[in-house]
Amino acid sequence: MRRQIEIVFNGTSRMIPDAWSVDELLSDLELSGAPVAVELNERIVPREHWASRALCEGDRLEVVHFVGGG
Amino acid sequence: MRRQIEIVFNGTSRMIPDAWSVDELLSDLELSGAPVAVELNERIVPREHWASRALCEGDRLEVVHFVGGG
Amino acid sequence: MRRQIEIVFNGTSRMIPDAWSVDELLSDLELSGAPVAVELNERIVPREHWASRALCEGDRLEVVHFVGGG
Amino acid sequence: MRRQIEIVFNGTSRMIPDAWSVDELLSDLELSGAPVAVELNERIVPREHWASRALCEGDRLEVVHFVGGG
Amino acid sequence: MTDKMKLGEREFASRLIVGTGKYRDLETMAEAIEASGAEIVTVAVRRVDLADSSSGSLLSRIDTKRVTLLPNTAGCYTAKDAIRYARLAREAGFSEFVKLEVIGDEKTLFPDNEALLEATRILVKEGFTVLPYTNDDPVVCQKLQDLGAAAVMPLGAPIGSGLGIQNPHNLSIIRELISVPLIVDAGVGTASDAAIAMELGADGVLMNTGIAGAKDPVGMARAMRLAVEAGRAAFLAGRIPRRKYATASTPSEGMLV
Amino acid sequence: MTDKMKLGEREFASRLIVGTGKYRDLETMAEAIEASGAEIVTVAVRRVDLADSSSGSLLSRIDTKRVTLLPNTAGCYTAKDAIRYARLAREAGFSEFVKLEVIGDEKTLFPDNEALLEATRILVKEGFTVLPYTNDDPVVCQKLQDLGAAAVMPLGAPIGSGLGIQNPHNLSIIRELISVPLIVDAGVGTASDAAIAMELGADGVLMNTGIAGAKDPVGMARAMRLAVEAGRAAFLAGRIPRRKYATASTPSEGMLV
Amino acid sequence: MTDKMKLGEREFASRLIVGTGKYRDLETMAEAIEASGAEIVTVAVRRVDLADSSSGSLLSRIDTKRVTLLPNTAGCYTAKDAIRYARLAREAGFSEFVKLEVIGDEKTLFPDNEALLEATRILVKEGFTVLPYTNDDPVVCQKLQDLGAAAVMPLGAPIGSGLGIQNPHNLSIIRELISVPLIVDAGVGTASDAAIAMELGADGVLMNTGIAGAKDPVGMARAMRLAVEAGRAAFLAGRIPRRKYATASTPSEGMLV
């Protein structure tokens, strides 16, 4: 079984399998098809890099979407 | 030939044949079919009395209609 | 002893000796020197008539003065 | 006779004797006692340095005072 | 939509009443009335001018099947004169409606309310649907209502001044004190003035110069129609309360850190 | 009608921009947007909330083919934060539009114009169509224009206050000094406020609380649509001048004697 | 200074008229009158209350040698009642002055102008110096003047409301149309309201609640005295015209380069 690493997802600590890509995580969270944007350690990860970008221990991931606002 | 009498029509003196009815005068002026109202000596003459109401020397006749206003 | 009569003083019934003058009543009420005005049965009684004007049964007397107002 | 040099006084070219001090110039202009301030080549010259500060060819001198303003 | 304005026995979908004076030509007037969507238009009563061949042409440009004529008594300075014009108007016209004006001062064209009350009393008895032009005096408006006026029509500002609603507070008070329709008559200069009147709870707005005197009367007529509808809709929808400080429209939850 | 509002490279027939915050439910929001006729709606950028199954549903209720999304940077107090949100919004979104907010004070939600200018400078360089929320300062508005902002969006009153246009004079000055579109953003409480903004020469109006917080948001959305159209039409039609005294709308010729 | 206000046959150096109602105690009232500098104070006419030992004490606190009493007819709803109170006041009092009020509505305390005109007509014939409380109706003010009123006293806003001058435009018109003194009576809430009234050309201002109801009535009385003097002085001094754009107060000549 794969080793688990700890990342920070939207401000909350989360354990995920080592070397998961952004895409694998978002798929797991059922977000991969959603109109969201991803920031990894304060840099944006464009959607076309989600599959190739692997997550590491301690990574801070922000996944945002649109909510109501004025 | 019929005797002429003087009446005041809308503030202006006017000679008309003696004993003309209101209707005869208005017909002569091409006003009998128009949406006008008639006042004779400060009393209204309803349209149905135009034919029967004869004009006398010195009658003051007012014939009004609608114009633009606010 | 003098007969008593009933008058209405400022809206309230009051018994006073018969034939009292306005001045006698106001003196009794310690108002004769005050800056008041007197109305008897809805007619003003000037100050110079207070002594001569006798009160009768049923008289309606109003005695007013100045109060705070805007 | 002393050599003349050219300076710029309040934006206007002016010939003055060589090596005049600020104070000498202002005295000549009857300004030495006035409530004015002096700037030489964009640096303020405090009143206590007026006597010791000599003027050179090409110096730009600004002498200002208070006028009406809001 | 069932939000109708009822005046006398009639109901109107439009809450904008427009005048027919001061247009550069009848063509423009007709287009402006069309653009305004008005179902009531005011007209004046004047002597037929035999020298003027255009006489009678006003009515040729108004579809009196669709539109109710509202004759006025403009120019009258006494109750007697106003009553005389009202009677002539009814005789000439198509209905018992009258916009009752009794002017008290020629510079301001403010009403003479004493005479207005007297004329209202008499014309109501004669069966007229009396729509009196008055000023923003709550006491006079109550008296007019008590005498049987079909509406009260306080001015927002002097006739033709274009100053807009000078005293919204009085109109708001009148709205609360009376139950007959309240129509703001006179003073509207631009669209927002009309909207403000409606937001104060007016049932309708009457105007002439604001449209006829605009650079583009037809465009302004359309603007006024929209503004009256906007003000009415806002009044019915219930505005937010006023607050001194801000209140965010975007949530603070979910921000990045 | 060819009277379009152009922002960046896009043209819009509607001049009303509405927010999506503070609605009681998405159903009401969707109906209100529909009733408003808006072709641009603002949205905020926030973290996905995994615990909230409704996540993502906002966009399900907005037809992004018909409507342009305008993400805001609400809640940001520094240029850096605002830029971060703007970039995320572009990544998540559908366009390069951003309603740029850098807040300077939490009680008033007034902008920090120094930071706003800095963020505008950077985002314009990155290709954004920057629509900055600012206050009614003519100098800041000119600087924003010089930096390449696609419009200036001064507030009429504090966000959510419903106080209406507090300083029409400043807006009028800004209108004369700048050439990019002028959009009044914030403070609109009722329909006439929106009409007034447009009559001052604004190209558009942006609002959220005024609609979402009304008793009947859908009714108020319709009122605002009509008011913006009314104000625009009045602005184009050219209002009458203001006069102190009256000027009769009915002719004095032809009166009885 | 020779800038006096003339009412009837009397002249007054002070243009502020103050009421005597609603004070917490007579001490405060006396101090406030003193601080206001008023030379005319209003009083009301009421039944002597035999049960109230303080009866009669009002006049003990007013120096009637220095100050003219102005009795009112407050609370009267008919011409007949107002006339009755006016006659009693003259009998009780020291002069022929009367502040004539005929109320038409108890919520607004607006005047019943029909009855007011009738009462004015009668009292003027009886030799009273009639100072009628009315509303800002130019036509009524002209009629009052024609009937011989010694001044006209339109309200700025409802009595005791503190709303300030609700319709400066009407007051300005009244000022131009009438020649008797114009005194703004009612509605003043704070000092600037009084100054505004005077700047519109009023000859004086009458107030009660604005002073008596302030937290510090004596301080507010002083504020009102200063404000009336300020407004009068500004009116006489002739204000600058309003301009849309700036005009520098400091010269541009003589700048450094």
Added chain:
Amino acid sequence: MTDKMKLGEREFASRLIVGTGKYRDLETMAEAIEASGAEIVTVAVRRVDLADSSSGSLLSRIDTKRVTLLPNTAGCYTAKDAIRYARLAREAGFSEFVKLEVIGDEKTLFPDNEALLEATRILVKEGFTVLPYTNDDPVVCQKLQDLGAAAVMPLGAPIGSGLGIQNPHNLSIIRELISVPLIVDAGVGTASDAAIAMELGADGVLMNTGIAGAKDPVGMARAMRLAVEAGRAAFLAGRIPRRKYATASTPSEGMLV
């Protein structure tokens, strides 16, 4: 009276600051200053004009023992220029006071707040008592306070416009958010404008054109002195609340029946 205005290390009994520009002659200026009661007067720094024999005469007409000079930096469009003028003023002058102006636009004479903040930062460090002219932006006012400005001086309206306080709401907000003195600078056209500023809680008012441009500058100076005192007194006395409806000032008890 101990109600003093403290600026920097100095205290002033008068809360009116007046300018010295635009007078028809120095005689009138001197009389107007006297009538205004001002203890602070603004002056400008300009080149000595050798051709003008009147040079230097300004100070001959101001009693600098009684009055504090407040030099301005009018006409400066950059922080650098404003700092240069401030330094010269201190050198020429009698104190460390400076009315700091950095203009951002020549039509409106509105401030360039970015540059103003920069200049304030530097001059405060150099020991100046900085009184910055700004606009009614609460965020800028807070930043100025944080940088050590001795007061904030938002404009009421454009310099010399005479339009009065265009945005009382913003001034009221600024009053609540800052603790240093608040002086309304610019826009005052007549006495009531000054009173309104003080009633909003301003510590003082600064003006020039409103007095110098009046028909009778000395009379207007007196009006302004009275108005500032009136507004201050009213602010301290605590005004009555505003009510929609009337509240009688005369009791209803004791009426006749």
